[in-house]
Amino acid sequence: MSTPTDAAATAPNTDAAPADAPGTQAILADGRESANRSVLCQLLHNPLADICLLIVAAVVLTAVFAPLLARYGPNVTDLAATNAAPGTPGHPLGGDGSGRDILSRLIWGSRQTVISCLLMLGVSLAVGVSSGLVAGFYRGRFETTAGFVTDVLMSLPSIILLIALYAVTGPNIPVMMAVFGLLTAPTYYRLVRSVVVSVRNELYVDAARVVGLSDARIIGRHILWAVRAPVVIQGAFILASGIGTEAGMSFLGLGDPAGVSWGVMLQVSFNGIYNNPVAVVWPALVISVTILALILLGNALSDALQASARSRTVTVRQRRDALEATITAHRDDAVAAPDPQAAVSIRGLRVGYTTDSGFREVVHGIDLDVRKGEIHGLVGESGSGKSQIAFSILGILPKEALKLGGVITIDGVDVLADETAMRATRGRKVAYVPQEPMSNLDPSFTIGKQLAYGMRAVTNLSKDQVRERTISLLHSVGIDDAERVMGLYPHEISGGMAQRVLICGALACDPDVIVADEPTTALDVTVQAEVLDLLRELARERGLAMIFVTHNLGVVADLCDTVSVMKDGEIIETQDVESLFAHPREEYTRDLLSSSLSVELMEVES
Numbered sequence: 001m002s003t004p005t006d007a008a009a010t011a012p013n014t015d016a017a018p019a020d021a022p023g024t025q026a027i028l029a030d031g032r033e034s035a036n037r038s039v040l041c042q043l044l045h046n047p048l049a050d051i052c053l054l055i056v057a058a059v060v061l062t063a064v065f066a067p068l069l070a071r072y073g074p075n076v077t078d079l080a081a082t083n084a085a086p087g088t089p090g091h092p093l094g095g096d097g098s099g100r101d102i103l104s105r106l107i108w109g110s111r112q113t114v115i116s117c118l119l120m121l122g123v124s125l126a127v128g129v130s131s132g133l134v135a136g137f138y139r140g141r142f143e144t145t146a147g148f149v150t151d152v153l154m155s156l157p158s159i160i161l162l163i164a165l166y167a168v169t170g171p172n173i174p175v176m177m178a179v180f181g182l183l184t185a186p187t188y189y190r191l192v193r194s195v196v197v198s199v200r201n202e203l204y205v206d207a208a209r210v211v212g213l214s215d216a217r218i219i220g221r222h223i224l225w226a227v228r229a230p231v232v233i234q235g236a237f238i239l240a241s242g243i244g245t246e247a248g249m250s251f252l253g254l255g256d257p258a259g260v261s262w263g264v265m266l267q268v269s270f271n272g273i274y275n276n277p278v279a280v281v282w283p284a285l286v287i288s289v290t291i292l293a294l295i296l297l298g299n300a301l302s303d304a305l306q307a308s309a310r311s312r313t314v315t316v317r318q319r320r321d322a323l324e325a326t327i328t329a330h331r332d333d334a335v336a337a338p339d340p341q342a343a344v345s346i347r348g349l350r351v352g353y354t355t356d357s358g359f360r361e362v363v364h365g366i367d368l369d370v371r372k373g374e375i376h377g378l379v380g381e382s383g384s385g386k387s388q389i390a391f392s393i394l395g396i397l398p399k400e401a402l403k404l405g406g407v408i409t410i411d412g413v414d415v416l417a418d419e420t421a422m423r424a425t426r427g428r429k430v431a432y433v434p435q436e437p438m439s440n441l442d443p444s445f446t447i448g449k450q451l452a453y454g455m456r457a458v459t460n461l462s463k464d465q466v467r468e469r470t471i472s473l474l475h476s477v478g479i480d481d482a483e484r485v486m487g488l489y490p491h492e493i494s495g496g497m498a499q500r501v502l503i504c505g506a507l508a509c510d511p512d513v514i515v516a517d518e519p520t521t522a523l524d525v526t527v528q529a530e531v532l533d534l535l536r537e538l539a540r541e542r543g544l545a546m547i548f549v550t551h552n553l554g555v556v557a558d559l560c561d562t563v564s565v566m567k568d569g570e571i572i573e574t575q576d577v578e579s580l581f582a583h584p585r586e587e588y589t590r591d592l593l594s595s596s597l598s599v600e601l602m603e604v605e606s
């Protein structure tokens with residue numbers, strides 16, 4: 001069962017909606033305005049980013065089309081234009097001290113500035129990204145050596161180094177910028193290395209290794225994809241620092257006086273500042289505006305990428321359209337009242353998603369009642385919607401899920417419609433036993449701390465009372481040396497014990513309802529049997545209503561009192577377990593039973 005990326009903590013919104021489907025008015029009011037946009041769309045919807053993009057694009061286009069745009073050559077002089085004021089005919093921004101047209105020189109200057117900065121970025125990318133990839137992926141000696149070189153390079157004062165370089169190369173801006181690119185490469189190295197280290201052991205990378213992909217293909221296909229966003233964002237900042245450095249070096253007189261760049265223009269105009277102070281303004285302005293645009297663009301890009309990395313979200317319009325379509329389609333459906341005797345009662349639950357291929361309803365108006373003391377199995381093929389029901393009861397549907405209708409009453413309160421009621425219920429009246437015991441425990445805290453933290457969040461018990469209760473709960477789930485286990489970290493206990501700890505956490509608040517999501521799937525057969533026995537005992541002792549999501553009909557036969565069979569988002573059959581196994585009503589249930597039997601026979605034979 002998939003885990004939602006985020007609990008559905010939704011903020012109220014006041015959009016009107018048709019109210020004649022069960023639970024829809026309240027659900028719509030619970031909707032959250034959010035955007036479902038690609039990174040580019042997110043960027044384009046940010047006015048500041050649009051302006052920055054326009055500025056950067058204008059600079060690049062000016063550099064590319066400089067020969068067409070500039071009215072004069074970069075070094076063409078006209079004595080009449082010497083120190084001409086802005087607005088002089090033929091010289092909109094005036095002329096410099098040598099009678100050269102300032103606007104034309106700015107246009108030509110953009111070319112050298114852009115080329116120098118791209119050269120610097122290219123060197124920085126080539127050295128920093130490739131060494132970061134290799135160091136992060138292979139680690140070992142290369143990483144140690146590269147780390148040392150990086151530290152050395154980062155400790156060097158780049159401007160001083162570039163000034164020293166001038167003594168060797170003379171006024172050679174391309175070489176200077178290439179060296180500056182080398183000096184900024186450590187920034188990329190560190191960034192890329194840390195991203196690669198964090199993804200190299202991901203399961204999908206292991207899977208790629210297992211299917212036989214070469215390292216080069218794994219890096220090209222999976223690792224580079226993971227580093228692309230930080231590399232692009234960092235690129236904007238590095239370009240900005242490149243423009244600043246080029247201008248600074250030229251301003252110090254280390255640029256090529258025969259060439260024309262914004263930095264050289266700044267230096268030349270500064271030399272004649274007393275005769276023509278306005279001439280300094282233009283190069284200073286374009287340098288500042290371009291640097292500012294690049295930095296703001298980098299920030300906007302970072303925001304857009306972060307937003308798109310969060311789960312897919314749905315606009316109010318999409319939510320409303322989906323709701324209206326659902327209401328229209330099911331206007332005449334009869335919906336029974338919730339069962340007041342049930343610990344949890346579901347009526348007409350509908351859940352959907354907006355995907356790239358359009359809206360899709362995945363739970364189609366299901367009804368379900370589970371009474372106190374009843375263990376109810378929820379079975380069905382993968383993708384049939386079991387998890388959506390479990391998540392709906394727990395109020396942890398992903399943000400992008402559309403709650404299209406229905407009622408879920410727990411203790412007489414419709415928790416589906418009321419997020420506050422859901423929060424008050426979750427962890428107190430309804431608890432959850434997840435599928436993967438290890439990944440549901442925080443590796444940074446001891447078992448005792450994690451259990452105590454959860455307990456203190458939902459009860460008013462003192463520290464000592466919490467400790468006492470934790471010990472007694474650990475005993476009740478069959479952990480005898482409770483005090484020792486409380487001091488252990490998750491990696492120090494077995495999977496079976498971790499699952500017992502999670503069961504203990506679920507029981508901490510003395511809930512009425514437990515949703516168990518395939519809680520034994522990750523365990524070996526012997527431990528599975530122990531955990532099932534434990535759940536059965538606890539449910540009987542405490543009179544719990546338990547919804548047990550599973551694929552395993554053997555477990556259902558062993559543990560459950562009643563069972564619902566799901567297919568394509570619908571409950572097609574609900575019976576007590578014995579009747580279902582003896583007289584399945586639906587063809588699909590018969591197929592499910594016989595396929596499960598064949599699997600078991602195959603297991604026995606092998």
Ligand SMILES: Nc1ncnc2c1ncn2[C@@H]1O[C@H](COP(=O)(O)OP(=O)(O)OP(=O)(O)O)[C@@H](O)[C@H]1O
Pocket residue numbers: 001002353354355362380381382383384385386387388389398400
């Ligand atoms: N975030 C999502 N976006 C789009 N569709 C989703 C999303 N989460 C689930 N679905 C769809 O909802 C349907 C039901 O999924 P669900 O996870 O409830 O199935 P399941 O019966 O629990 O399957 P399994 O036993 O494999 O966990 C599936 O078709 C699935 O593709």
